Amino acid sequence: RLDRVPPESRALLRLAAVAGREIDIRLLSHIIMRGDAPTVPVGNLDAWLVMCAEASVLEVRDNVWRFTHDKLREYIIGHLSNDEFRKFHRLIAESLTELYGDSPHYFARLAYHWRKARDYHKEREYAILAGEYAFQHGNARQAIYYLARALQLDAELTTDNAIHTHLLLNLGLSYIQTGDLSRAQGILNRVLQEYRTADDTYGQGKTLLGLGRLYHAFGEYKVALHYLSECLDIMMGLGKKADIAHALVEIGQIQIALDRYESAVRTLLEARSIFQELNNQHGMALALQEIAHVMLEQGALGEARAYFHEAQTFLLQADDYRGVVASDLSLSEIALQDEDAQTALYHIMKALRQALNIGAIPLLLQGIGLYAQWLFQQGDGEQAAELVGMVWHHATTDGDLRTEFAPFIKRLKANLNPTAYMAAFSRGEFRNPQMVARNILSHNNLDTRIENHHS
Incomplete structure (x- = not known):
């Protein structure tokens, strides 16, 4: 196929292959305008696209130009010289920067191209x-x-300990979100020591907040509250209102877990008031979600639903994908209690798809557990037992999640044949949550459910 493309048009084809399977027309046009794509004159890009399509090298799919096969693109890349390979990646990185400036949607792509260009300082940035x-x-x-x-890269290229420790803190907090608590614990303990050595009070406060979240996830509420109390003392002394509010939200969550609902609402309303003063919509959403959880625990489903919808509006505006997943899971819980099967499944499918995309395993497990409850309502008790068995046995399942599903497991035991229940529950131990979620999504067309839900 490549032989059908005239030699003078192949240089741009090689450049396009390095840029990705989909053809970024704006990027190629910009490179041509820069004069860095000889052999293809300005204004001839459309003719070049048609020529490559006639050679069955490129095609249009859903109004997007792309290579007909990724193996064809890989073949082109594989036959580039090392110098040409690096030159093309640098050219693409420079052009993306000129085109899109500081748009965060291109940060990952730019890191990739700078790495391939072997400019490790730019890749680090x-x-x-x-x-x-x-x-x-x-x-x-x-x-x-x-x-x-x-x-x-930071360890290899610089000696900026402050940046290194800050990145390490956020890495540890990210591991909490994925459920890898032991790894998070090791990192956060190291970070706290580094901030103490550097006499960085604010850094210590941020790390104490992270340790509070960590021990909350472990189910060790007394230890968590100790760290959060230390965090509050530091942040109040520094006047860091946003961090004070975040610590209050965490404390409110623990109060909910301990069934101290009145205290939780007071704490969360205080947090929301601070976030509102700061015009921090994302923070307001976090507080609203937790107040909604209190309403849910107390059986006020209508109020809970309203709080979750209000919170989700703020979360979507803030592009907080994890928060959106959590609110969809909560809305599915409400629908399950209302025995509204269609709405429950809609929110479960939305949550599973997004949780898979962001790698949030604890949320994925919660979604699968709620899908098990949905199956039970539809009369499929054995499949429900297998899925909830997987959730129960998974290494990242914490005490809160087991507590949440314990009443459902009790109902399953009461309604299923004991032998069938134990066999199904035990099988779940060997299931993989990512594969299970993909299988659930493949059997439930989410796009169709979105249309039905909105109609």
Whole structure:
């Protein structure tokens, strides 16, 4: 097929292959305008696309130009010289920077191209930006990848201990979100020691907040509250209102877990008031979600639903994918209690798809457990027992999640044949949550459910 493309048009084809399977028309046009793509005159890009399509090298799919096969693109890349390979990646990185400037949606792509161009200082710069952006928006899996890479480069290229410790803190917090608590514990203990050595009071406060979250996830509430109390003392002394509010939200969550609902609402309303004063919509959403959980625990389903919907509006505006997943899971719980099967399944499917995308395993497990409850309502008790067995046995399942599903497991035991129940529950131990979630999604067309839900 490549032989059908005229030799003078192949240089741009090689460049396009390095840029990705989909053809970024704006990027190629910019490179041509820069004069860095000889052999393809300005204005001839459309003719070049048609020529490559006639040679069956490129095609249009859903109004997007792309290579017909990724193996064809890989073949082209594989036959580039090392110098040409690095030159093309540098050219693409420079052009993306000129085109999109500081748009966070291109940080990860820029980190990739600078790495392939072997400009590790520029890669470090964009790996930090990509990791921080992913962390701030709840994409823990991507945050871990880029923060770990940035830390590796930071150790090799610089001696800036302050940046290194800050990145390490966010890496530890990201591991909490994925449920890898032992790894998070080791990192956060190291970070706290580094901040104490550097006499960085604010850094210590941020780390104490992280340790509070960690021990909350472990189910060790007394230890968690101790760390959070230390955090509050530091943040109040420094006048860091946003951090005070975040610590209050964490304390409110623990009060809910301890069934101290009145105290929890007071704590969360105080947090919301601070966030409102700061015009921090994301923080307001966090507080609203937790107040909604109190309403849910007390059986006020209508109020809980309203709080969750209000919180989700703020979370969507803030691009907090993890928060959106959590609110969808809560809305599915309400629908299950209302025995509204269609709405429950809609929110479960939304949550599973997004949890898979961001690598949030604890939320994925919660979603699968709620799907098990949905199956039970539909009369499929054995499949429900197998799925909830997987949730129960998984290494990242914490005490809160087991407490949440314990009443459901009791109902399953009461309604199923004991032998059938034990066999199904035991089988679940060997299931993989990611594979299970993909299988659930493949059997339930989410796009169709979205249309039905809105109609």
